Amino acid sequence: MIEARRSIFSRLVAGAIVLSLVLLAGLWWLTHQTVSTTLQQAAQAEVDVDLAGLADIYATGGRVELEARIADRIALTPMEGGAPHYLLADDSGRVIAGDLTTWPALDPTVSESGIIAIGANSKGFARAVQLGPDLRLVVARGIDIETPVLSGIAMAFAGGGAVFIGLVALLGRFAALGLQRRIGRINLAFREPQDGAGLAATGRIDGDEIDELTAHSGAALARVNDLLAAYKDTSEQLAHEIRTPLSHLDNRLVKALAQKPDTAIAERLAEARGEIRRIVQTLESLLDIAASKANRGDRSGLVPVNLSGLVTGICELYAGSAEEAGLELRWTIAPDVIINGDERQLGRLMTNMLDNALKYVPRGGQIAITLERGPVLVVADDGPGIDPRDRARIFERFYRGRLRGEETSGSGLGLALAHAIAERHGLSLTLEERETTGLGGAVFRIAAAA
């Protein structure tokens, strides 16, 4: 199971919540602006109508009449909209009439309008006009009504938004759980391919996308299982059908040898038996390579193996043989290097590397094995090395190098099998450039694959 933080469904739900929040905030801002503008426009319209009326009064009734009307209007409490405010002043800003005490920063000569402060805590929309020489008028409407309306809208958005986001989260979680369960079943089937056969039955091509994915996954898994079974059957039959007649042939040779033929014939018969052994080994190595390649990337069946102990044991096993071949075999092993693997196969890999080195390094040479954490296993020697033209093909089946002289023993599969075993364990077996490391001969390096 994937932890919640990495699950695509948790991220989808979180994404939906964030998106909803952004949308709500945007919608709230738009509403806020619209309401605010509408209120201001209403105040502006009222101010302009009022101003036009007062200008008429001044034109017909003069300044005294105007002062009286302004006083009337201030006394009147309006039914709707903001309270009106006035200021009649001369050009020097001295107050003649009205309830505003100071001339606002509005230019009456161009009939400037704007938001001004009214008293200590209120604001209003105002327009100033020049009524006559040395007489100017400001008419304002309070827009404080905006605040309760806007805070009402904000409250509505906050409350409604909380409920909305809660619902989004709940529905998202619910839908995600359902999807998660269905996807989880597909993942489980791939993790445990042996039990995946049931998947095909639960998926439907005529359902939704996940049903279809389930069906396809089930079919693909069933095909992989069939292929693996067929592969196992075929390789078993192949081995059986070749080894059984070879076994009969070997038997005849044993019987012929038992009749004590003369030495020359006995030697030939023994050689023939040796050939039979080689055919069998080649067959086995080929099947082992195929099996390793087929299981590449499949971690099932691998258990922790103490590589340090394994490599040390094999080096000790080979020490005597190296000494008899006039070679110096040294090993430097970091303690407790553990990897998940198949102990027998890893042992095979190591012995193949040593068999290879012992075969090609001439008397008087050195072989150095180092194992470090990582794991990094290096098998280096001071032998003739690998011809540059062979480097690319050294791990291929049946490939024998140019510098290897008349040496024809062995199946030509040792390095190919080692390579396949390394890959099966998620390791890479590579040939290092001779200049970089080692003793000047071949340097093989086994390390975690990049």
Added chain:
Amino acid sequence: MRILYVEDDPRSAAAVGEILGASGDVLVWEDNGSAALLRAGLEPFDVIILDRMLGDIDGLTITRRLREGGIGTPILILSALGRSSDRADGLDGGADDYLAKPFEPEELVARLRALHRRATGREHSAVILYGAFECHVKARTAFRNNRHLALSPKEFELFRYFMENAGEVVTREMLLRHVWKMDFDPQTNVVDVNIGRLRRKLEDGFDRPALETILGSGYRLLDGTP
């Protein structure tokens, strides 16, 4: 020894019959799994040899059924499937030993003897005595004529395996499997060289040889007495 052999190929059966006839053992042959299961339940055998790919029930299933049925007779699987994964399948499935065809006749006989010996419990004692040799299993010490033999840990393992199979042929494959836990033959002569080193330690300062090389099959520990 009384041996039950389950094999559907008559030629293989005849070949094994000849080998075991020559070594003086009694071989009872069954060519199918059901009959073999029946017979193994009715009659006592010292060792059972099983082929893997039979007509009706495969060898691994027979092994499992025998073990489930409480029959602990040592089982050697003799099969044309010889890869190390095949061997692991067999040994993990309850078989005691695994030999792939084609095989050396001496190898088969040696393995059967070793299985029989182990089943009769001669190897479980703390001190194994054979001729002039003493092997103290717990203390991990070895003596010849009461003289201590300075063996490395691996040499001791090797010596102990020879003591457990004293007087009998021990093959390279048996040594690789039991002493080095390897089920394949390295191309290098590692077993022979290691035996050579053990031989020197066992024989150094003594007149009589300790190990006999059996050409083409393996080694035998001699009693080392003058």
